[in-house]
Amino acid sequence: MAAQETVDHKYVYDFAEGNKDQKDLLGGKGANLAEMTNIGLPVPPGFTITTTACQAYLTTGKEPTGLADQVGSHLEALEREMGRTLGDPEDPLLVSVRSGAKFSMPGMMETVLNVGLNDRSVVGLARQAGGSTGPDSSSDSDRFAWDSYRRLIQMFGKTVCDVPGEDFEHALDDAKRAKGSDLDLDLDADDLRALVVTYKKIFRQRTGREFPQEPREQLDLAIRAVFESWNAERAVIYRRQERLPAEAGTAVNVVAMVFGNLGTDSGTGVAFTRDPASGAQGIYGDYLANAQGEDVVSGIRNTVPLQELERIDKNSYDELLDYMARLERHYKDLCDIEFTIERGKLWMLQTRVGKRTAAAAFNIAGQLVDEGLIDLDEALHRVNGAQLAQLMFPRFKLDHEFQPVATGIGASPGAAVGKVVFTSARAVELAGQGEAVILVRRETNPDDLNGMIAAQGILTSRGGKTSHAAVVARGMGKTCVSGADQLDVDIPAKRFAVAGHTVNEGDVVSIDGTTGKVYLGEVPVMPSEVVRYFEGTLDPERTDDVLVRAVHRVMTHADSRRRLAVRTNADTKADAARARRFGAQGIGLCRTEHMFLGDRRELVERLILASTDADREQALAALLPLQRADFIEIFREMDGLPVTVRLIDPPLHEFLPPLEQLAVNVAVAQERGEAAAREEALLAAVRRMHEENPMLGLRGVRLGLVIPGLFAMQVRAITEAAVAVTESGGSAFPEIMVPLVGAVQELETVRAETEKIIAEVVGGSGVEVLIGTMIEVPRAALTAGEIAEAAQFFSFGTNDLTQMAWGFSRDDVEGAFFWRYLELGIFGISPFESIDRDGVGRLVRIAAEEGRAARSELKLGVCGEHGGDPDSVHFFHEVGLDYVSCSPFRVPVARLEAGRAAVETAGSDSR
Structure with a gap:
């Protein structure tokens, strides 16, 4: 259709030149308009300006060289095809200018309809629609023409020239009140002609210029406005919310206008090939007679169900159903369709793979498998962990x-x-x-x-x-x-x-x-039925709940495909039991410091205050049976599965009263002449151990090396518990994890003592205990090859690794400035929520590669909160970890995403 391009870059494509696989270049809307054109559906002619042009405009602040000429040549071709000229006073061509990014961003960017109307072409539009030509005529066609003109001024003013939208809305409300009505449709041609005068006055007052009468100027300004809307505040917020790339840019679609507001035999609507809320098959959508598209999606007028179209215009209805079926078979998915009927002629304005609820996603995936349109791998690809979490x-x-x-x-x-x-x-x-x-x-x-x-x-x-x-x-x-x-x-x-x-x-x-x-x-x-399914109280084979059956089917396939094992972070018998019901394959993090809270805090205080070896041994002896009982319960719940126990890793301040509070208590007691020996001793200890930054102080392996016997007591409790469970007929597989190691010498020192205790306790029981470390200090990641010589496994503590790699404390900074970093785009998402692939992720990759190079059988896992984040699970699959560990509730999410990661990797390998 278009003339040969004369510049190096092709910025404009006719619909017939593209296809649905070119979303990066043509945006989702443009690619799908091209696809519908190519499969023979009735699409109004037009052309697409590429995302590349938008990127160039946003980078330089001006249109790229050659774009104006390319738009001109494609516009001329469109005019030849339509037999009309843009803005012609006698028989005008009008166009819509619509955004269309690669990813659906509903309502976030701009659209301008009826471009090409002006004071002269509005009369030609009325004549084209069948109306009279006189300045005072008030037929339906005249009403349509003037309504279209007022819509252009309103949309153009707000979108292109930043005129406050409420200025136009107030004027429209005034016109309706003067008419004694609440409905736009009750305004006749004379009312709308007067409203156009008012709108033009508003435009002039707000912009300092007259509303542009030159059609090509309208088109060029509208195109630029769509480009600029990519960085509008609401679009930026939406991209951040949906984790969409900021650099992609939007395409612009210039399409010949077709009109749904030409009378009762015209209208506009939106249709779904299946229910986007439940996934049920049927006819879903909304229709609005004598209206343009924005009237439907804005919600300013209540629509009728799509089924009503059969009564209103059966020919168009039957034709629409045929196109819906064709599109769903072609895209092999739920399709979201926008259409307009212009005097009985059906036009397809847009299609895309429709947004859907979590329940609909699972149900539709299962239906399409049953219909033979997709296989189970594709079904798994079409759902995600975030959706599964919603269902729970x-x-x-x-x-x-x-x-x-x-x-x-x-x-x-x-x-x-x-x-x-x-x-x-x-x-x-x-x-x-x-x-x-x-x-x-x-x-x-x-x-x-x-x-x-x-x-x-x-x-x-x-x-x-x-x-x-x-x-x-x-x-x-x-x-x-x-x-x-x-x-x-x-x-x-x-x-x-x-x-x-x-x-x-x-x-x-x-x-x-x-x-x-x-x-x-x-x-x-x-609780949701899906949670009951995961808890094991709802049999997926016997329930009538369609959603539960769909979830079971997808989860079963995910488990069959995934390479990553999924463990849980659990410190209690109850958490361990729930996680196992949810499908956990062991415990990846059991935090022993959580076992020292409550009534046991006093025993820890005694340990810290011990001034002699005898006092210290007495405190440890009191803690030993309590720890052993804790581990016996957990090993029994995880019978036959590995349990990684992290040796105590608290900042000491968590077990001691605040320095200020103790000082006040001692001072008050002394003032009253009361005995406060314990408080004074505790105050002295707290002062001695006070740290300006306790998160980087005496904790982890350092604590075990400084307080003799502490780690030894825990190792003995773990090993004795494992032996007791084994001797009672169970199977225990403990893995002892040394936290906060930064140098191999720290791990070697702890390991030597640990191995002696294990050898003494295990005897002939056959219990095997692994010894490894938590990689949470950047130096450990960078010296992983050395550390692997002394470790049988690594578990990445990505919470602390993130804090130390970025140099900030999570508790202090998330509320202090993260909001600003997100707002500025420095963070697309909090690095504590999803793994920072380029920084923290690179440390994980380095440690995994160098650790395995030094010890090929090294077991690798992750136990930070990232273990349950869908995007992070895919990264850990790519890096080659053996398992992820997460909170019990997120175990199903991690299972699903591990399966999806395997399928996607297989798909990319096959390509």
Whole structure:
């Protein structure tokens, strides 16, 4: 269609030139428009400006050389194909200018419709639509033309020239009030003609210039606005929330306009090939007659279910169903479709693989396997650990005293309880204070993103399953009820009325994103069916719960594919038992310092205060049987599975009263003449051991070397417990882990003493005890080859490794400045939440490679919190670790992600 390019870089592609695999270059929308064009679906003609052009513009602040000429040549070709010229006064071509990044970012960037309209072409548009040409005519076609013009000025003003959107909204509200109506459709051509005059005045007052009348200028400015919207605040926040790359940029799609607002035989809608909330097969979507696309997704007018289209326009409905089926078979997945009907002619405006809830993701994956469209590996690829974690959240426990006061559309499942707030700013404020909030709006828009992120759930009185609130909430995994039109929401007054009740800001409500029901007050919650499945109380082979069966199927395949073992971090019998039910293959971290709290703290104080060997041995002798009993319980729960026990690793201040408190207590006792010998001795010890930075002080291996007998007591307790369990018919596989080692000599010293005790206790029992270390000091990672000579295993303590590699204390900095680092893009995500691959991850990789080079049979694992983070699990698979260890609740997530990592690695190897 286009003329031959005359520059080195090709920045513009016709739809017929692309395909769905070019999302990096053409963006998701452009690539899918090209794909639909190529498989013969009715797509309005147009062209795509590449992400490369956007990247160049954002880097230099100006359009790349040759872009304007390429746009011009493609525009001329489009005009020839359509038989119309952009903005022609007699028979105008109008175009939409839409963003389209590689990843779906619903509502986060800009769109401008009806580009090419001006004071002269609006008359030509009316004539084109079948209306009269006189300045005072008021037919339906004239109304359509003037409505399209006012929409352009409004969208162009807000998007391109930063005119406050509420200025236009207030003018529109004034026009409706003057008409005595609440509906845009009640404004006739004369009303809209007057509104255009008002809009142009607003534009002039806010920008200092007249609304541009030159069509090509409108187009060029709209293209630049779409480029710039990539770095708009809401787009940046959304990318950060969804962990999307900041450098990708957006494509721009310039498409010939088709109109859904030409009358009752026209309309626009959104369709899903399956229910994006549950995954159920059927016909799902929304339709709005005599409307343009933004009317549907904004939620400002309530739609009708897509099934109603069969009654309104059966030919278009049948044709749409055929295209939906073709697209789903072609993409082999749930498809999200936008369409417009222009006077009985169906046009496909967009398709993409649709966002879905966690439940829908699992259900759809299973259905597509049954239908033969995908295999189990692909099904595993299409779900993720974050979705599984959502399914493990609790749900409402309802009885007769909880009756819904309203029912909307269950747009994104979950059970959310919180205080009502009516603005995004208030949601952020209260959430920052630790409050759970429900954001209540008539409808949300992209400016509400911060509040939606902060809220537990979103409740709107307008919109459907495809409104902004519904789509964004599903993408974030937030509970959402939309279109609860029984609610009379008064944003300025900060209240809503429903069923005879007035709910004010701060009142508590509960919303069910599955059923769409809204309750006053706090509804209690109960465990999810998926948790019952993992607990073993729900048989997946006998239950009628479709979701549980789908989860079981995927988890079974994940376990069959994964190479990484999954252990748990557990310090108690109860945690160990739960983790084993959830599928843990052992314990990767048992923190012994947690066993010294509560009633045992006094024994630790006695140990620290001991001034003679006899006093110290007496304190250790009192601790030994308690430790042994703890380990016997844990080994029994983990019968037959390995248990890695970390020797005590606390900063000593955790076991001692604060220095200031002790000093005050002693001073008060002395003032009163009371005896305070114990407190004085404790104060002297605390002063002697006081550290300015206890996290880097006397802890870990240092503590074991400084306090004689401490590690020896623990090693004896561990080994005696293992022997006792073995002799009673069980199987214990203890692994003793020495913490905070930075030099091989530290480990060698502890190991020599440990081996003597093990040899003495084990005797002929057959118990085998491994000795290894925790790699959590950067020096240990960099000298791993040396340390491996003295270690049978490494376990990466990525929490401390992250603190020391970055040089900050997690407890001190997360609330102090992390928010600013995230805001500036220095962090895409907290390095404590997901492994820092380039820094901390490189230390892990170095230690793994050099450790295995020195000792080929070296066992490698990770026990920091990253062991349960989906992205981090994939990294640990790549590095070649043997296992990850995480909290009991995250064991299923790690199992799933370990399977996905294996499948993805196999897929990339085959390519």
